[in-house]
Amino acid sequence: MTALGPHIRQGSMMVLRLRRTFLAVSLTAGLVSVPLAAQAAGSPTGANASASGATDLSGVLLDDTSGGQLSGAKAQSVATEEKAIAAEDAATASSVMPATVSYTSLSITLQMQQxxxxxxxxxSRATLSAFLSAPPSQTSLAKAEGTSDTRGTYVSLIPPVxxxxxxKNVYTWYKGTQSAKDLFGLLxxxxxxxxxxxxxxxxxxDLPLWQEYGYTGNHAIALYGYGSDNSSIQYADxxxxxxxxxxxxxxxSHIYQGTKDLGTQGGIVL
Structure with a gap:
């Protein structure tokens, strides 16, 4: 299994430890740890990737637990949407796409990880804000999800919480996404x-914004909206x-590629 961060085995599960490293431009330089406190707010270490290298922000969210399956009702909903998407794409294949994209979005409260x-x-808190006016705090969720301040969270522990x-939705950790279009249908x-x-x-x-500022790393975000062009999505980072x-x-396609780049460890909590 390929991973960006150091990993620690615990039983049959594996976690990736978050680390922040700065890759020097010099070809002779190695990886040097940069404490979070040394990174000025609003001025990322990798803000100029060509001049200052790349910063690795490896999130902690992978394990070796098998993913679950979609329920019959959810699988049917996905199949219905994928059929509709295919029909819409066929109908617009020979026409010029509109310059602007409209979105169907959920109302969620943006969260910065504490x-x-x-x-x-x-x-998780951003996700729950779509259902609850007062979702549990990050501290409560970190405790419920077994999050370690030094190692992070197992993906398999997210759905039960x-x-x-x-x-309103029975979440599972799904690893069966076959294409970017398939992921769009799921969303x-x-x-x-x-x-x-x-x-x-x-x-x-794999996210363009992370590439622009010279960052990389395993991570969890929340997808909450989809575009009228059947390819654009909205996410909260x-x-x-x-x-x-x-x-x-x-x-x-960037989200799909990001899940695929984690191999069998990638997937969607949906």
Missing amino acids: KSEWCVPAS LNAYQS RANVKSYRSPIIPAMQAG PIDQSAMYGKHSTNV
Whole structure:
């Protein structure tokens, strides 16, 4: 299994430890640890990738537990949306796409992770804000999800916690996504049928904004909206770096590639 961060085995599960490293431009330089406190707020270490190298922000969200399956009802919802998407794409194949993209979005509360290892609790709280006016705190979610301040969170522990706080959607960790179009269908079905955000376990270095500022790392974000072009999505990034933090839109192919770059460890909590 390929991983960016050091890993620690515990029983049959594996976690990746978050680390922040700075890759010097000099070809003779190695990796040098940079404490979080040394990174000025609003001025990421990798803000100029060509001049200052790349910063690795490896989130802690992977384990060796097998993923779950979609329920019959959810699988049917996804199949319905994928059929509709295919029909829409066929109908517009010979026409000029509109210059602007409209979005169907859920109302969620953006969260910045309160600790360097807390991308999962932060994304979980953003997700639960679609269901609850007062979702549990990141501290409560970190405790419920077994988050370690030094090692992070197992992905397999996310669905039971989300399901304990709401009943509109039965979350599972799904590893069966076959394409970017398949992922778009999963998001569209969850937003339309369940009013439910989804959380990908992905290599965030595949996100254009992370690439722009010279960052990479395994990470958890919340997807909460889809575009009328059947390829754009909206996501909330909780990373505690102002350059990438916030609500953004991108092509779904970047999210799909990010999940695939984690191999069998990648997947979607939906």
